[in-house]
Amino acid sequence: MRRATRLAWVVTPAVLLAGCDGWQSALDAHGTSAVSLKQLIILIVAVCSVVWMLVMIALIMALWRNRRERPLPVTPQPSTQRRMTATVIAAVAATTVVISGFTIMSFFATRALGIGGNDELTIKVRGLQWWWSVEYFGARSEERFETANEIHIPVGRNVRFKLEGLDVIHSFWVPSLAGKQDLVPGRANELIIRAEKPGIYRGQCAEFCGMQHAHMAFLVIAESPDEFDKWINAQRQPAVQPSEEELAGGQRTFLEKPCAACHTVRGTAASGTTGPDLTHVGSRKYIAAGLFETTRGSLAAWIADPQTIKPGNNMPMVPLTPEELRAVSAYLASLK
Structure with a gap:
């Protein structure tokens, strides 16, 4: 069991990502809001790249002009001073325009995240x-x-x-x-x-x-x-009542053990609210918030030792015999 658990820690994240469209990237946009944010990101990166290039060009030109060691004049020439003043003013103005533009675009992009419609x-x-x-x-x-x-x-x-x-x-x-x-x-x-x-x-x-x-x-x-x-x-339908003996035994164990005090299975006496609703847990692709694919084996591993799989979570270890563990995992896997 512990060997299987250690293997799941390594394999599951890759499996989870492989089963999704894309690699959880803001640049792989398939939603209206995500497209707007992607365009904003690209625009900001492009503008910042141009600004960086201009700064580097100005720096290289300044270094090239002063490549020979020579003392700087104590008082710059009037023409030089006017040129330097104009350059600083232009740089400050450009910076103000760029930052103001970024602020306005970010405001509208963020505001759009909360604007819906009548059919929502x-x-x-x-x-x-x-x-x-x-x-x-x-x-x-x-x-x-x-x-x-x-x-x-x-x-x-x-x-x-x-x-x-x-x-x-x-x-x-x-x-x-x-x-x-x-x-x-x-x-x-x-x-x-x-x-x-x-x-x-x-x-x-x-x-x-x-x-x-x-x-x-x-x-x-x-x-x-x-x-x-x-x-x-x-x-919206309640859980299907088990027809096989093993599944019926798993349901009895689930209801008799502390499981029913923390979880809800609609259509049964289980009505706990501390943990996730398990009415149709077998139909979900993953359990434990993405750690395991939903299979009978992974359900059994999670029930048997949740603290090794996900240390610190609020699910306690419930003492079960091997037969009870097999029956409960089979029952939960059948809740489609």
Whole structure:
């Protein structure tokens, strides 16, 4: 078990990135906001490059003119003084124009991150150490449901994220779709994302939030409106009751052990709110905020020794016999 755990630490990040569109880069833009930010980045880099080149040219020319050692005049000639004064004024004016331009463009680019439309979808995302709680709403209370570390959105539609931090400051960032926004305890922030291309986009907490900050990833899955409607209708359903004996035994163990006190499985007596909602955990691509692909084996490894896999997280070790561990992992993997 420990050998498999050590191997997962090495392999999983590469697998996670390989399964996504792009390498979590702000320059691989597939969202309206991300495209605006990419253009702003390119413009700033281009202007700064030109400024740097001009400064280097001026420096080289000055060094070339004074390559021979000769004493400088105590009092510069009037013509030289006027020329130097004009040069300094021009440099100060150019610097003011460039910085003012950057400030104005950054203001409008940042302001655009929070401007939505009438057809927007609202999703609440809460950051915790070290995972993401995702809540979808509906016209009726029974249409509301929660998931974790995986966000599905429709392509071509504005999505308003209501961001909340419950313990420390986190930062929600999907580089290919939008800029980052902080989740501050006691303060509600919002971010608009609009994906223009279907795909799987990796997100990451971008604010140091503790020892497992680097292992606080999530996925944003942009899909066609029809596929999104199918997914959201499936997620609103309660967990399917097990029909096989092993799965039924896994459900009994899950409900009898402390698991049910921390996790919710809709359709059962499990209604805990401390940990992620597991109603459809088997349908998610990854568990533990991006550390493992969701398989029966990875679920068993996580349940057996969560502190070795992700030290410091809030999930305790639950004593289980080998038979109970196999049954519970099979049950959770069946929750599609």
